[in-house]
Amino acid sequence: MIPYGRHTISQDDIDAVVEVLQSDWLTTGPAVQQFEEIVADYCGVQHGVAVCNGTAALHCAMYALGVGEGDEVIVPPITFAATANAVCYMGATPVFADVCVDSLLIDPLKVEACVTPKTKAIIAVDYTGQPCDWDGLKAIAKKHNLKLVADSCHAIGGEYKDRKVGQCADMSVFSFHPVKHVATGEGGMIVTDSDDYAQKMRVFRSHGITADFRQRAEAGSWEYDMVELGFNYRLTDMQCALGISQMKKLDDSIARRLEIAKVYDAAFAEHPLITSLKSSADVKNAYHLYVVKVGRTAEDRKAIFGGMREKEIGVNVHYRPVHLMPYYRETFGHGDGLCPVAEEAYIHLLSIPMYPALTDEEQEYVINALKECVESVCGQ
Ligand SMILES: *Cc1c(COP(=O)(O)O)cnc(C)c1O
DSSP states (O other), rough: OOEEEOOOOOOHHHHHHHHHHHOOOSSSHHHHHHHHHHHHHHTTOOOEEESSSSHHHHHHHHTTTTTOTTTTTOOSSSOOTTHHHHHHHHTTTTEOOOBOOTTOOOOHHHHHHHHOTTTTEEEOOGGGOOOOOOHHHHHHHHHOEEEEEEEOTTTTTTTETTTTTSSSEEEEEEEEEETOOOEEEEOOOEEEEEEHHHHHHHHTTTTTTTSEEEEEHHTOOOOOOSSOOOOOOOOOOHHHHHHHHHHTTTTHHHHHHHHHHHHHHHHHHHHHTTEEEOOTTTTOOSSEEEEEEEESSSSHHHHHHHHHHHTEEEEEEEHHHHHHHHHHHHHHOOTTTTSSHHHHHTTTTEEEETTTTOOHHHHHHHHHHHHHHHHHHHHO
């Protein structure tokens, strides 16, 4: 089976983890801070706060902004559920703003239409690895005094105009799940230039306690204060060691992803029933995913999906619109028609293999298989 995405682990990654296993610190040791500094420096921002997964990172960001009951946070419908869930964790309400038809990135015009006196923040998602229209979003945030969070779980290493992903919002969130660019098993990080947010999130990720074990050991004191109701969202040194090693390969991995994308773009450019998502000229897309819209109907997509799976190609669909998930329908009374652009796009979406280790031969097989499936399902 050729999967839609896959991590790459080499001997130096293994050696880095083994080294930590033989050291004094399995968690909350030196590798954590080192990993935070490497990611923050890479992005060109002041702080990195490592946590146990991308979802926890989103939760930390919502906490740092002081989002709470009665607040609204604007999110896109085409994303992993965690983006909206993080808003719900704080007792606030996610408000779904529809996406642009060509890129499926959140549409600033729709965002502005969703702003109310209760709106506190926007979480925009760099879906597939393409940075959002951050200038457009920033203008809205400024006008209405909103905070801006980037769910950049797909986009580490991407660029928006002259800025690296990580610099586009008040806080930016990454995931280090193996299917993402940088793998730590489970893992996440928030990067920010704000000392205040970083400090708040460091406390929140460790039970709301103001000094970690290492600081206490150095101070020779057993005392600590628990000042907030935090969580245990820490990332281990073993995971951070893997992350540090993986960061060394990020730029090469994105270069390979861009090569693969170029070949797909050319292969489908003229095809009437396979449409690649549009990538804007002023961004560097990090291509976590390669998404195409296929077929004429939802039934077509279903059959094409099945055909590809039969050909041992692990296609997937990213994503079923979040507002149509049973939890969101039941909790907030959402239904069909809330985000028509996202809902219409969804019935055509298909993610095809995109990862650095995909070979040219495998990619050619995928391209031919997709064309065959579309032709056999939809006719000529
Ligand atoms: C992967 C992902 C997350 C959550 O990350 P985890 O590390 O799996 O918790 C959040 N948002 C988006 C868009 C993602 O792709």
